[in-house]
Amino acid sequence: MQIKKMTNCKILKATILILFLLLVPILYKLNIVVAESRSENNKSDIVILKTEVIPSQNGDKIRKNYFSNGGYEEICIDKNGKTKKWVSYDKNGNLLIEIIYDDYGGEIIHLPDWSVESLKEKGLYIDPSQNKSLSDEPDDVKIESQIQQNKKEQSPDFSTSAIANPGAYYDVETNPILYRIEYVNGKEVKIYARHTLGSKHDDNYLLTYGDISSYQGTSSKNVALPYRWEDVSYGTKVEVRNxxxxxxxxxxxxxxxxxxxxxxxxxxxxxxxxxxxxxELSGQENNLVYGRTWLQVKQFFN
Incomplete structure (x- = not known):
């Protein structure tokens, strides 16, 4: 009986040892996969390997950072040390994101899938030649008591330092839409859109009060709106009044x-x-003015 117990014990130990030897390489491989996956998604693992600074004749300079994942970025800085543009690329030189900054803190954002071709495929493009005439804008927003009520409800709880007409009526975005989160070369970029705020009119017309700023875009005819492309298509005609x-x-x-x-x-x-x-609108190229926009939205999003 004693011998039988010892034999069974040896068999059990041998079985455990064999199973262990079989599982070790499997577990090892799994561990490598998990480690590689974590490393790939861990933004802190991406570091700058090299930096180049390229000066220009007008006093601006481009700082070029090369990352450990093969990607790189270009940061255009003016002679006063202010960032004018930031562009990030993957290891194959494909655009990940481009942000153009205006002089009042605004960010104009370009993404690969926001190109004209991509927006056309998604049905979010209007050919300017096919735009119908805008209907006449209303003389003003609704009754004064309602304006004051809206103003009270929409007043943010922070002090303002860069608004054109403090004390005037604004359609303030108090709960911006988190439209996109982009991870580019170890950085997280959050992109927020505006709801279709303002007074709504027949045929999906929207009248909105707020500030209009200026920027040096990729052409002399750049017009940026902060609405989702799903709500206001590329090519939408907009009347802006100073x-x-x-x-x-x-x-x-x-x-x-x-x-x-x-x-x-x-x-x-x-x-x-x-x-x-x-x-044309204000007499100055670089300016921040108080005004309103009148446009026809694709859909309201509140």
Whole structure:
């Protein structure tokens, strides 16, 4: 009986040893896969390996950072040390994101799947030549008591430092939409959009009050709105009026911005236009003015 117990014990130990020897390589491989997966997704693992600074004749410079994952970024800095543009690429040189900054903290954002071709495929593009005429904008928003009520409800709980007309009526974005989160070369970029705030009218027309800023875009005809492309398509015709001089322009959307970053003055912004348009609207290329926009949305999103 004693011998039988000892034999069974030896058999059990041998079985355990064999199973252990069989499982070790499997577990080892699994561990490598998990480790590689964590390393791939761990942003802290991506570090700058090399930096180049390329000066230009006008005093600006481009700082180029090369990352451990093979990607790189280019940061354009003006002669005063202010960042004008940030562009990030993957290891194959493909664009990941481009952000253009205006002089009032605004961010105009370009993504690969926000190209004209991509938006056309998604049905979020309107050919400017096919745009119908805008209906006449209303003289003003609704009754004064309702304006004051809206103003009270929409007042953010932070102090403002870069708004054009403090004390005026604004359609303030108090709860920006987290539209996209992009992970680019170890950085997290949050992109916020604006709800279709303002007074709503027949045929999906929207009248919105806020600030209009300017930026040096990729062309002389850049027009950025902070709405999702699903709500206001590329090519949408928009009338913008400067309420400080009553000058107005009819333009076409072709950019996204300013990014509606929560708890910043950017939630007062309703539009960003290129320098030449701002000069037509206000007499100055680089400016921040109080005004309103009148446009036809694809859909309301509240």
């Amino acid at each position: 309420l400080q001089n009553n000058k107005k322009l009819v333009l076409y959307r072709n950019d996204f911005g300013p990014n509606q970053i929560p708890n910043t003055d950017l939630v007062y912004r309703i539009m960003d236009i290129s320098y030449n348009y701002m000069k």
